[in-house]
Amino acid sequence: MTAVDNPRAPYVRQKATRSNYELYSWMFMRASGVLLLVLIFGHLFVNLMTGEGVHSIDFAFVAGKWAGPFWKVWDLLMLWLAMIHGTNGVRTIINDYASKDGTRLVLKALLYLAFTIVVVLGTLVIFTFDPCPPGATQDLLPSFCPAV
Template sequence: MAATQTTGGIASPRSPYARRTTTRGNYELYSWVFMRASGVLLLVLIFGHLFVNLMVGEGVKAIDFAFVGGKWSSPFWQVWDLLMLWLAMFHGTNGVRTIINDYAQRDATRGILKALLYLAFTVVVVLGTLVIFTFDPCPANAPADLLPSICSAS
């Protein structure tokens, strides 16, 4: 009697289990662990962000262009917001990738959806990073009537 008996290409239910070999390695395991770790770190980053923006100082009434300009003039807050952006985008993209893998039945559909997802991820991360690091509330040679009150008139 053979180790695995097949009937029409389907293995017999009583045949020994043969582990399938995959070329993906432990990618899905690492993805699962990343989701848990990034979720915890995102909680810290988001609640820290909310606490500073809503509880410290005058609260939500103080949030305006000058508040953001003053906050992003500090490298600490630039890195904080950058980490929050990148982690949120990686976390969300990984979650949507998992949903696409679970529910898209055809390979072509799955490929198109993932390509659109990765394109959206790239655009948001690149533009968000550029905004955080190139934001200047007081651009040189700007008309004085267009500058916010935090800029010194020179």
């Protein structure tokens, strides 16, 4: 017969740690979740509720938004916070459900690789986006692009 610990006994930590990483991770998830709500609903409102709604979203719409720094920073914050928030959540799930150390290592390596690829490519797109690409037809370009 196996003895079961008293459920009302205080929790005793098995391994002493000197890091508060999990605490800071938990606090980040709460703060980034609130900030992401503001960023995402602001993004949806501007893209879907103003103007003609979803029918007005095209290359010229995005080029007009990204012509100034405000929307670039907005979208960059949204990308980075969403990716860090999601990666942290999946990391927690991997820690909870992957029982073997090797499996946990491989899953986390794949997760961090995917995070890095998406963040680097997304950041490059935001900062290297050219609203007036050469060779594009004038009817697809925003009004501030010079005529070719």
